[in-house]
Amino acid sequence: MYPVDLPAVDDTDLTSASEQYLSSLESKPPNNEWFQSSQTSKVAITANNVRRLQLFEDDQPDCILLALHPPDDPTQVVALYLHEKWWCVDDVLRTSSKSRNGLMLVQSIMERVIVFLLSQVVERSSQEEVLFSLHPRTESCKLLWRDSQAVGFYTIKHKGSLCDSWSTRCYQLPVLDTVLVRRSWRRRGFGLQMLKDLCSSFSTEGFLGVSSPLSPSMVAVCRRFLQQQEEHRERLYEVEAPGGWPQRRNIWLNIQLGRYSLSINEESSPTSGEIQWNKGDDSSQKMQTYNCRLDLTPLSTCNVNIPLVIGSSEQQIKPCDPSQGGSSPSSKISGTGCRLAAHTDDLDSGSPTRPPQSVNTKRALKSKPSAEPRREKPEAEETQSAK
16 A cells, blocks of 8 residues: 555644654664665665755745655655655555545645645756645645546636735636646646636636736647637636636637747647646746646656756746737736736626727737748647746
8 A cells, every 4th residue: 555545634634744754863873774776776775865855835834744855965855754654756646546546635644745745846957946836735636546546637716715825816717736646657638638627626716817927838738729610719728816807818818829839840840738827937937847847757666856946947827919918027826827917807796897909819819810820849738837
């Protein structure tokens, strides 16, 4: 059995067990305990080789995990301390339960640990920045299980939930905030599966959002999805928090008008995959190797020496017309996803009035007959990140 299959623990138990174990390590002399990270390498289990990891964003009280790292590189994760023993990262992502299959709502602390590993550890290369910010403990998310292992996840900002911890602004529609599919599992349609699941999960909502800015691969996924599901073309919007009409841009309309541009051969890149981010740079709005983390090598052994930081790619996605939905350089990004708007909107109290220019896709397309959509490789995979 794997950690996710063992009896449930709460965050208090997890933190308490971690702190007690670390205290015992610090108080006793080295006793030559080792963790076999692979057939050819092992790491000494000492207080100097163990670090605390925070599981949730701005957590009060803190929820702590213990990570074992090589003595020469504290940014790497070799194993996690769970259920009173050390587990290699690959095993923490596995399950022995046949009932875990497809997209499943995250409910337990161990499932939250898996989301943490996917977003913070597994898809990072050495010396790279983390792709996602930590998720709040209350964030709604689903894990994608396939062949007895977790291969991806997506998170949602619910309508009415707070945009951040320092204001009273609330999201005015459900927003897809982050998406990730492990690199070895990309180009199999899982991004489309997640987008379809989002739309079916909120079937009574007239409008749904995808956190801005869209990564190039997320644009490709949305394009494919909306080509197949015409009934959702007037439902999906790229949004900035809090998601009022001034912060919405119809995705299908902008695709058809060529307002999304892919940078340096993104569609032919061998690493293009599934990710949408919630992280951005206020000054340059650079897209990093988004959450649908692109082609990473599969985790085939327990030797998962994956760094705790991720490098950014120079891929960008920009509207061709800066006046269409661009954000101010001074705008901030919330700790959990969407770019903040310049002003605050209250939660909708009724059906919104749709602005005719930006929302009526058919009329806008007729009024610009010369606009040609950008062509993307049909096989381009899915990606959207949130940080």
